[in-house]
Every structure is written in structure tokens, then in C-alpha cells.
Amino acid sequence: MDQVKVIEIKKSVFDDNNKDADRLRAELKSRGVYLLNLMSSPGSGKTTTLIQLLSRIKDKLRVAVMEADIDSDVDAVKIKNATGVESIQLHTGGMCHLDAEMTRQGLDNVSLDSLDLVILENVGNLVCPAEFDTGSCRNAMILSVPEGHDKPLKYPLMFSVCDLVVINKIDVMPYFDFDLDKCREYVKMRNSNATVIPICAKTGEGVDALADWILEEVRNWKNS
């Protein structure tokens, strides 16, 4: 019989990605570019929100969008047609999330040095993207009213990594039992520093506040 040898490793599978992400963040900092990682369930309104947001900020700073999708390029085309903002598609090749390495490859395809802000629309999913640090300066997520106000309780990790929670589709509030105060309370339980901004991406209601938040964030990132 051959001898059995045990080689101890004791290493989190996320270690390498976390290091890649820290490296990317440091580089973005030195180049003066702010990267926002935008997450949500499928269909909660990431692309619609981006179109509203971009039209409000594109004359105030230089912005590009990276659309991550498992396979299609519908969203990148939509953003470009609706706003004229530079928008590229990243394919994750079947993966349910983006990691720091994939994000870096995406950034190699935008003109980083002539940008202030890059927004990454992550794959629609409340579980996996939260596990993988993309190297972004901040994580944000959109929760839409039909999904229910209890999501921070059901997806604790997602809400603990996000500093901004946008509540979208407030126009349909009358048809659902969504409780905004409860939702705010649950969000605070996961991250006491999180900002909550209710919007309707369909009409643009509330999006000015979102634009102000992001402009302020980019300003602070560049000046600190």
C-alpha cells in the first residue's frame, strides 16, 4: 500500500480574489476613477435606473458603464442608445457573478484615464455577487417593491456589503404590502451606515437624490 499523505492548506477560497480586489481598488484610487458595483435580483430595474441616472450626471462627470451578463448584450446596447454613454458588455461565461479579475479585464476595455466614474451592472442575483469583491469603491443594490421589504432578512450578506440601497418601482407601492419603514429598519440591521433612496425609475422620481449621492461619492473619492 502506498502511504497516505495529508497536506494542510487551510485557506479561504475567497482569499486570492480579495487580494486582487484590494489591488484593483488601490489602482483606481491612484488613477482617480470611482467604480460602483450595482447589484440586484433579475429585473428589479438596474438598466432602467442607470438610464435615468446617466442622463442626470453625464454632463457633470466622465462616465462609462460595464454591463455584466451571462451571455447577451441587450443591456449594453440599450444604455448606449438611450444615453450615448460609453457602454461595454462583459460576458461571464456561465458564471453567476463577476470577480475582481473579470472586472479588471473589463476595465482594460474602457478608456480609464479619461473617466471619473465607471458603473458596473453586475449579474442579476442576490447571493453570489455578494461573495465576490469586484474591486469596486462601493457596492450598491436595487431592491424593487414587488420583491418585498423582508429581503434584507433573507439575503443578509448582500445587504451587509452594500452602502446604498435603492428602493425602485415605488409607483406600484399601492398594489403590494411593501412597508418602507420596516425595510429601512431591516437595511440598518445589516449595515448601519447604508443610505436608502426610494425611486421610480420609470418616471424618474427620486433619481435626483441618487444622482446627488453618486456625485458626492466621486468627489470624496478623488479628494481624499
Add this chain to the structure above:
Amino acid sequence: MHELGIVFYIIRDVKKAAEENSVAHISAVVMNIGEVSTVIPEYLQDVWRWAADKEEILMGAELRCNIIPAVNWCDDCKTEYSAVEHGRTCPSCGSGNTWLLRGNEVEIKEIIVE
């Protein structure tokens, strides 16, 4: 889907460890998987089989998962309790001043070479 990405990370890490230890074939990889890690061991096994058999060094290698129970710590009464059973509220004193002590690991514990 989530598990697929994780399996790629595991394969990358164990191949590196095998190289450093001059190992030609790995017969098993042992993982510590936390109860609330969001990783589902059965799914992990499925994608593991598919992905590991594509690598010569891992052909036929087994993936073993130790499940680490999720345990919360109460800052007020300094006790541990089951996180899955009781959630954020401490069953001894009712405090919400609690946090996850362990149970979200997705960790490669060791590799076994025969």
C-alpha cells in the same frame, strides 16, 4: 452556478499547492463549508466532478465537505448559541448584540495524496 465559480477557485488553489509540494496526483480535497456560507455541498460535488475530471492531476479526485455549524456570539452575556436555530436574538438574554462567530467558511482544509 455560484458553486461553479467556487470550484474553479478550488482547482486553482489545489493545483498550486500540488506544484509546491511536488505532488503528481491528488486523491481527495477536504473542504470546510459553513452552514450559512451559501454554498450548497451537493451542488459543489456535482460541478466538482465535472470540472475536476478535466484536470489530469485531479482525475477521479474526491471532494469531501466538512460542514461547520453556524454559531453566534452574544456580546452581552458572552455565550455561544446556534445561529440557524435562534437568528440574531440571543436565546439566553434576549440581546440583539450578536454576531456570527463561525459558520460562513468556504475553506480548503487539506489535500490528500495516496
